[in-house]
Amino acid sequence: xxxxxxxxxxxxxxxxxxxxxxxxxxxxxxxxxxxxxxxxxxxxxxxxxxxxxxxxxxxxxxxxxxxxxxxxxxxxxxxxxxxxxxxxxxxxxxxxxxxxxxxxxxxxxxxxxxxxxxxxxxxxxxxxxxxxxxxxxxxxxxxxxxxxxxxxxxxxxxxxxxxxxxxxxxxxxxxxxxxxxxxxxxxxxxxxxxxxxxxxxxxxxxxxxxxxxxxxxxxxxxxxxxxxxxxxxxxxxxxxxxxxxxxxxxxxxxxxxxxxxxxxxxxxxxxxxxxxxxxxxxxxxxxxxxxxxxxxxxxxxxxxxxxxxxxxxxxxxxxxxxxxxxxxxxxx
Numbered sequence: 282x283x284x285x286x287x288x289x290x291x292x293x294x295x296x297x298x299x300x301x302x303x304x305x306x307x308x309x310x311x312x313x314x315x316x317x318x319x320x321x322x323x324x325x326x327x328x329x330x331x332x333x334x335x336x337x338x339x340x341x342x343x344x345x346x347x348x349x350x351x352x353x354x355x356x357x358x359x360x361x362x363x364x365x366x367x368x369x370x371x372x373x374x375x376x377x378x379x380x381x382x383x384x385x386x387x388x389x390x391x392x393x394x395x396x397x398x399x400x401x402x403x404x405x406x407x408x409x410x411x412x413x414x415x416x417x418x419x420x421x422x423x424x425x426x427x428x429x430x431x432x433x434x435x436x437x438x439x440x441x442x443x444x445x446x447x448x449x450x451x452x453x454x455x456x457x458x459x460x461x462x463x464x465x466x467x468x469x470x471x472x473x474x475x476x477x478x479x480x481x482x483x484x485x486x487x488x489x490x491x492x493x494x495x496x497x498x499x500x501x502x503x504x505x506x507x508x509x510x511x512x513x514x515x516x517x518x519x520x521x522x523x524x525x526x527x528x529x530x531x532x533x534x535x536x537x538x539x540x541x542x543x544x545x546x547x548x549x550x551x552x553x554x555x556x557x558x559x560x561x562x563x564x565x566x567x568x569x570x571x572x573x574x575x576x577x578x579x580x581x582x583x584x585x586x587x588x589x590x591x592x593x594x595x596x597x598x599x600x601x602x603x604x605x606x607x608x609x610x611x612x613x
Contacts, residue, residue: 440465441573442601443503443515443530444540444592454535456505457598460573475516477502483520487555488512488529493542499554503530512539515579521554521561522611525581530590534598540591543602544568552587552606563587563606571601578603 323331441461446454461469478501480486485499503513512531519525531539552563563586570593571578578588585608592598 439515439576439579440469442571442576442579442590442603443513443528444508444532444590444601445573446505446532446535446592446598448596448598449535452535454598460599462574475502477507478516481520482557485514485521485527485529485554485556489553489555490546490550491553492547492550493545495539497531497537497539499529503528508532509536511537518579519581519585521556521587522559522585522608524583524585526579527554527585527587528579528590529587533591533593533602534596540589540602541595543589543591543604544593546604551609552589554587559611561585561611562609564609565604565606567603567605569603571603573599573601575601578605584608 445457445460447457448454458466480501484501487497488499489496498511500507500510500513501516503515507513508531512529515528515530518528521527533540533543546565546568548565550565552565554561554563587606589604591602593600593602
């Protein structure tokens with residue numbers, strides 16, 4: 282680059298509109314001219330500075346031309362263009378100046394993290410409650426679909442309580458048909474020939490009542506012939522220990538007088554019933570004197586119960602004594 286070219290650059294810069302001044306470049310040029318340096322003698326830094334200044338001058342010239350033609354609107358007053366020295370980067374900001382934004386950012390990050398954690402915990406809580414609600418709904422549906430356990434109802438219900446007979450005369454008695462309603466007597470007579478089931482291992486075999494000294498065998502059926510052999514279990518009643526009512530009958534003044542002292546039993550006394558496999562203990566909770574036709578005491582129950590029935594009073598036999606006990610131990 283010749284000295285004349287540098288002069289032209291300085292001239293163009295000095296004659297730009299709005300009085301743009303680059304005195305430092307003029308001083309530098311004067312210094313170069315004074316030393317009469319040729320372009321070859323200029324350093325790379327010096328050449329770079331000249332090119333930058335030239336580009337700025339050309340850009341400023343273009344902007345001024347645009348202003349004159351209305352293509353550029355001036356929004357602020359012109360200011361002196363900064364020199365390259367002024368454009369040098371200054372020292373880094375102090376750590377204290379950056380500390381405030383960083384601390385605010387950390388606080389914001391912690392706040393957002395807390396919100397995310399709370400959101401996750403809330404989601405887990407909702408899912409947990411949802412599972413519980415689903416389980417409850419499933420249980421309600423299962424209960425709604427569950428069929429109730431039906432208690433079998435005998436096709437033919439007893440007409441009178443068992444063990445009834447006429448008062449014994451010289452030790453001889455007969456079944457008391459007078460206590461059976463007349464229109465039901467043919468039905469009772471037909472039931473006398475009902476087949477007796479063969480005893481199984483879970484059926485009652487023996488009864489003990491320690492408080493009145495009873496220890497007798499149990500047979501299936503409570504008809505006239507069966508009660509001659511001992512205590513009779515009503516056909517169709519449940520086995521010992523099962524939910525329901527096991528009904529046992531015996532005479533009080535004939536055929537061994539097994540239930541002679543049934544009236545002396547009190548609540549809390551025990552009734553022990555044996556099977557081939559287990560022993561069941563029932564505790565007395567009820568004792569009543571009833572009419573022969575009060576057959577509701579032979580109904581089945583929801584819990585394990587035993588009912589003892591015998592004629593009453595002694596040698597008169599126009600009523601019944603009923604003793605009931607509930608299972609205490611031995612139930613499976």
